[in-house]
Amino acid sequence: MKENNIIKETSLIQKEVNTPTSEQFTSTAKLYATVFSGPPWNESVKCSLDGQFKGLDTPLGSRCSCGGIFVEAYPLEETVEYIKEESKKPKFKFQETVNAEGETIGFAWSYLTTPTKLAQSKWDNSDDQQKIINILEQKGIAPNQEIRYISECGVDPNFRGNGIANLLTDIVSGPETTVYRTNCFSPMMAVATRLEFTQIMGPEVIIDRSNKTIIETGRYINFLDNQNPQRTLFIKT
Numbered sequence: 001m002k003e004n005n006i007i008k009e010t011s012l013i014q015k016e017v018n019t020p021t022s023e024q025f026t027s028t029a030k031l032y033a034t035v036f037s038g039p040p041w042n043e044s045v046k047c048s049l050d051g052q053f054k055g056l057d058t059p060l061g062s063r064c065s066c067g068g069i070f071v072e073a074y075p076l077e078e079t080v081e082y083i084k085e086e087s088k089k090p091k092f093k094f095q096e097t098v099n100a101e102g103e104t105i106g107f108a109w110s111y112l113t114t115p116t117k118l119a120q121s122k123w124d125n126s127d128d129q130q131k132i133i134n135i136l137e138q139k140g141i142a143p144n145q146e147i148r149y150i151s152e153c154g155v156d157p158n159f160r161g162n163g164i165a166n167l168l169t170d171i172v173s174g175p176e177t178t179v180y181r182t183n184c185f186s187p188m189m190a191v192a193t194r195l196e197f198t199q200i201m202g203p204e205v206i207i208d209r210s211n212k213t214i215i216e217t218g219r220y221i222n223f224l225d226n227q228n229p230q231r232t233l234f235i236k237t
């Protein structure tokens with residue numbers, strides 16, 4: 001395990017997991033649904049017809065304007081399957097934080113990919129895909145070079161602000177060149193500064209740590225994602 005000096009809460013246990021157990025898949029999937037239900041993601045429910053997400057103020061079972069019904073955004077079985085698929089990716093690294101009661105309160109995972117594979121799997125239009133490949137190439141990373149991608153990180157709302165995400169992200173980073181995507185209003189923007197990642201795409205922000213707020217400057221780094229203009233991309237070599 002890496003140095004623990006960035007975590008402020010000492011009663012928590014960090015678990016480096018090679019192959020998650022079925023309990024770990026389940027507890028991570030439950031926490032996954034919780035962390036993405038709130039801002040800035042607001043993925044609490046999902047329309048059964050057009051798939052659009054809505055936040056916590058949209059009741060489960062209510063009707064979408066398109067005629068669909070809002071169902072759970074991340075149903076347990078489907079989310080477990082997603083994480084299981086992720087765990088089969090090359091050099092998968094998974095890290096879990098557990099509280100004194102043994103409950104999962106934080107997770108992060110990463111795996112190896114290449115700029116080409118990453119662009120094709122995570123961006124759905126060819127313009128963005130090519131821009132991602134180009135920007136990484138400008139950073140000296142060939143389209144087929146192996147890089148580590150931090151796929152997901154989340155911390156239970158009751159345990160936020162203790163440095164857990166800083167620690168989890170650090171542990172699942174490297175030794176390869178590492179990249180991750182996030183939303184410009186996620187505290188993962190602050191994690192990037194703390195861990196010395198460089199922003200290579202998306203809105204530039206000012207982070208006010210004491211007031212726990214993030215504001216856009218109106219400028220952006222390199223380009224804005226066509227599909228989601230709040231998306232940002234970071235790299236650490």
Ligand SMILES: CC(C)(COP(=O)(O)OP(=O)(O)OC[C@H]1O[C@@H](n2cnc3c(N)ncnc32)[C@H](O)[C@@H]1OP(=O)(O)O)[C@@H](O)C(=O)NCCC(=O)NCCS
Nearest residue numbers: 154155160161162163164165166182186187188190212213
């Ligand atoms: C993003 C998330 C994982 C951060 O977890 P956390 O354990 O509370 O984060 P930390 O305590 O490690 O804080 C990380 C940094 O963010 C800063 N920060 C935390 N919350 C913040 C906020 N609301 N606004 C601005 N900065 C914030 C902290 O000050 C810290 O920076 P510092 O070490 O330089 O002081 C958590 O908020 C979360 O699960 N959010 C929803 C899911 C999500 O956005 N996941 C990332 C998807 S890529």
Ligand SMILES: [Zn+2]
Nearest residue numbers: 047064066068
């Ligand atoms: Zn709909």
